[in-house]
Amino acid sequence: MKQIYCLALFALLFSCKENKETNSENLNKSAQKDTLSVKEINTTASKENFESDLRPSEKLKLGQPYSDTVEFVEFDNNGDFPLFSVQKNKKLVGLVSNSEDAPKFKRGDVLELKWKMDTLYVAGESEELNFSEWMISAKKVKDGNVSLFLKKYKKPIKYSSAKEDYTDGFKDYLYTQVEYYLANSKQELVKTAIKNPDADLSYSIEEKDKEGHIFYVLGISNDFEHHTNIIQWIYIDSNNNQLYEYDLPNDKLVEFN
Structure with missing residues (x-):
């Protein structure tokens, strides 16, 4: 019995030693990998200058803060990173954002943006070293057309749909597209309506289904005395989110920017 006990104890001690050595080896490999990663970043940063459409004629340095005046488009928190x-x-x-709760701006607002070039690893992909623009901070310096429109038209814009399985995020996206169109449209019916x-x-x-793929079609109305009057149709391409204005007399879509 003592022999069996001694053998079991020896096996346990050997197993613990083996696990400890394996864990230590894994930690050493991880540390070596981190060291190599830092070395790779430093080597790349010392050899390369980086480019961005924010400063197309300038060679940029890794990690250096920059400040530029830009126009806000959107904040998307549905991907691998905000x-x-x-x-x-x-x-x-x-720009990659560190925060999942970015400052709330409206499309077209003019911002003073602070940003930098930094490293980026995308989840699920190989551990190849990538670089991207990162947002540091943003401050609004001027209202865009949407913000100006919402200061005058303070009522919520109602909507209706026969389809009930749209997510809240997608409905919010469509709502911002309608706001953007109303604030920037040059159509007389739309301009008259929002001034009232x-x-x-x-x-x-x-x-x-139009031109071989799906469009989301939004019929914008001005409701008056229980009558609904369509003032404009707009289309959103499900493939690339491009917004179009519908030209009724010519039965064609006109790209709206």
């Missing part, structure tokens, strides 16, 4: 998208000189740039303090704006949501 993405803060802005526009400068008609170029769209998506008694306007009661709403929109319907449907889907339509």
Whole structure:
């Protein structure tokens, strides 16, 4: 019995020693990997200058803060990491955001943006070293057309849809598209409607197959004395989210930017 006990104890001690050595080996490998990663970053940073559409004619340094005046487009928190998208000189740039709760801006607001070039590893992909623009902070310096529109039209814009399985996030996205269109449209019916303090704006949501793929079709209305009057149809391409204005007399879609 003592022999069996001694053998079991010896096996246990040997196993603990083996596990300890394995764990130590794994930690050493991990530390070596981190060291190599830091070395790789430093080597890349010392050899390369980085480029961005925020400063297309300038060679950028890794980790150095920059400040630029930009136009806000959107904040998207549905991907692998929060993405803060802005526009400068008609170029769209998506910056990685450290925060899942970015400052609330409206599309078209002019911002003073602080940012930097930094490392980026995308989940699920190989551990190849990548670099991207990262947002540091953003401050609004001027209201865009949407913000100006919402200061005058303070009522919520109602909507209706026969389809009930749209997510809240997607419905919020469509709502921001309607706000953007109303604030920037050059159509006389739309301009007249939003100037009227008694306007009661709403929109319907449907889907339509056109030109070989699906569009989300929004019928914007001005409701008056229980009558609904469609003032404009807009289409959103489900493939690339491009917004179109529907030209009724010519039965065609006109890209809306």
